[in-house]
Amino acid sequence: MRVLVYGMGNQGSLLAHTLVTGNNDVTVLARGERAKQFREKGIVIRHFIQRKTTIDQVKIITELEPHDVYDVIFVVMKYTDFKSVLPILAINETKNILLVGNNFNPAEMEEYIKSNSTNEKNIAFGFQMSGGKKSKEQITVLRTNAGEMVLGSHGEKIQFQTTLEDIFAKTKYKLSFQEDIDAWFKNHIIYVLPLNLAHFIKDYDYKSAGKDSALLKEVVKAMHEGFDLLVDLGYKNIPKGQADFVTKHEYLNFLFYKLYHHTPMVKQSESSFIEIKAFYDELYKLKATSSFKTPNLDSLVKKAEEKYLLDK
Numbered sequence: 001m002r003v004l005v006y007g008m009g010n011q012g013s014l015l016a017h018t019l020v021t022g023n024n025d026v027t028v029l030a031r032g033e034r035a036k037q038f039r040e041k042g043i044v045i046r047h048f049i050q051r052k053t054t055i056d057q058v059k060i061i062t063e064l065e066p067h068d069v070y071d072v073i074f075v076v077m078k079y080t081d082f083k084s085v086l087p088i089l090a091i092n093e094t095k096n097i098l099l100v101g102n103n104f105n106p107a108e109m110e111e112y113i114k115s116n117s118t119n120e121k122n123i124a125f126g127f128q129m130s131g132g133k134k135s136k137e138q139i140t141v142l143r144t145n146a147g148e149m150v151l152g153s154h155g156e157k158i159q160f161q162t163t164l165e166d167i168f169a170k171t172k173y174k175l176s177f178q179e180d181i182d183a184w185f186k187n188h189i190i191y192v193l194p195l196n197l198a199h200f201i202k203d204y205d206y207k208s209a210g211k212d213s214a215l216l217k218e219v220v221k222a223m224h225e226g227f228d229l230l231v232d233l234g235y236k237n238i239p240k241g242q243a244d245f246v247t248k249h250e251y252l253n254f255l256f257y258k259l260y261h262h263t264p265m266v267k268q269s270e271s272s273f274i275e276i277k278a279f280y281d282e283l284y285k286l287k288a289t290s291s292f293k294t295p296n297l298d299s300l301v302k303k304a305e306e307k308y309l310l311d312k
Ligand SMILES: NC(=O)c1ccc[n+]([C@@H]2O[C@H](COP(=O)([O-])OP(=O)(O)OC[C@H]3O[C@@H](n4cnc5c(N)ncnc54)[C@H](OP(=O)(O)O)[C@@H]3O)[C@@H](O)[C@H]2O)c1
Pocket: 006, 007, 008, 009, 010, 011, 012, 029, 030, 031, 032, 034, 076, 077, 078, 079, 081, 084, 085, 100, 101, 102, 103, 128, 130, 131, 132, 133, 134, 268, 269, 270, 271, 275
């Protein structure tokens, strides 16, 4: 299949690599130095756990023209970056678009693309279950299996599910379809937000974060509050096991995070405070419609916001 990966950070690079291994006709859209690097050296990925490096040669473009049509466009970027590409996606004539990455408002993005589009569009949303980071020189990915994506669309089956299954058929990459992708995303954001706030507060000094038991306990309590807040706001906890494990076993979770900070894995995932800030800003807009109390989450957000204003 003819596919485009639009946004080539570490998540997009792993996806592009997977699509190549699946015998697809892969084009990637990258910009600036990264596009130059890909042209000169191919897509070079260091797979941290597997201790191997892969190099893939693909077509590289730097702009998406309206008549440049693909079977599927995978847009892989931060929540805060999607906004700049929605108008380009809307006027491109590709029918099937999958937006991959954390997303607080999938419905709003779908509505924007569809209402500004010149052709019929199928929009779906996904989240790749891998981590990683990128430097100028290298993209490193952290994955425990061949790769996995949780994906869904609004209240119905993804219209191009079969096309997606064909695209990944020759790979070991797992597709996990979710009926309520909006609730899934919100739960995932609750799951990652407190720890990301703690890391920002500690200026990404993971050793110091790991030693700060009071902070890690606050993180776990903030997650617990977040999951309960979602229920209060009318969202389901999805996956239920994830929320249950946090809400019923706070101390075990605390121990897990304590140990996690002693592993090399903690340094292998990249987060952007700007994206995290966008998530808590959105979350607090929703929270304003409820009287539910989240003192630990509020405290983490307050500390992060103070640091953010001080750093500015
Ligand atoms: N990294 C992780 O460990 C991890 C783990 C789980 C989930 N996620 C989530 O996955 C999503 C993507 O993360 P990521 O780490 O892959 O992000 P990323 O490293 O920032 O990659 C996004 C890529 O999109 C490109 N991009 C942004 N705006 C663009 C535009 N207007 N036109 C063309 N290209 C554009 C960026 O290009 P430039 O390089 O030129 O800026 C960047 O290479 C996020 O929601 C993140 O939270 C990340």
